[in-house]
Amino acid sequence: MVVSNVSRQLLRARDLADSRYTEPLGVEDMARAASLSRAHFSERFKEAFGVSPHAYLLTRRLERAAAMLRNTDYSVAYICVSVGLSSVGSFTTSFKRAYGVTPTGYRKEHPPAAAQVMVPACITRIYGRPRHRTFREDRPADGS
């Protein structure tokens, strides 16, 4: 089956959203990547992928934000900016709409990130050693 030129262009736009969502990217940029007018692009994108480009891009960002809430100790504000969004208020509203809870609530629903990291026991033992210690063997044998 030959993939039409328009399909290839739409895929280019979707790939852009997947790879550069951390940047201040918008639907205009995606339309430009597809070499289509914004209105035409939005319509064709939805036909091809089942969601509007705005929804696709936002979903990509929210999925990534959810992963960072589970796996890092970054603040909500930092995560918001890290996924290419600028307003913490809008981010919180969109996140709650998608996940049913606020970003903070989502984080509380999951085990703390520190409980999920795969730090091996050898590292835990060695990095958990006390930093300052004195033992009797440090003193001279005559007790002075």
Next chain:
Amino acid sequence: MEIKFNQLWVRDQEEALEFWTKKVGLEVKSDVTMSEMGDFRWLVVGPAGQENGIVLMAIPGEPVMDAATKSDVEELMSKGFAGTIFLTTDDCRASFEELKGRGVEFTSEPEETPYGVDCGFRDPSGNNARLTEVNWKL
């Protein structure tokens, strides 16, 4: 059994994070600082859509490493002998241009090899990375 993580020593974890995510394009998989372990920071980056990744580990001092060993590791790392990461890409030349445009320091430009097209870069700490478009089944 499968390989989950590889570890790279880095001179500065913030610098390494910035490099491997903003310049090379990997994602943060895990980033947690543990105060109960002397603020040990578990930092893992990896490609989007993949579970495996690279642990970017700061070179510790006492009591984990004695001063002489720490110095040895720093020396090896800055000379590029502490480890190499092998990455693959669908299009080596395109990836080269993209990463170079973001300021990645390349040690070798894309060249044809029996196994595909291959180039090499370094991270700020001195670690080597190969970026290969593989054209045969490994």
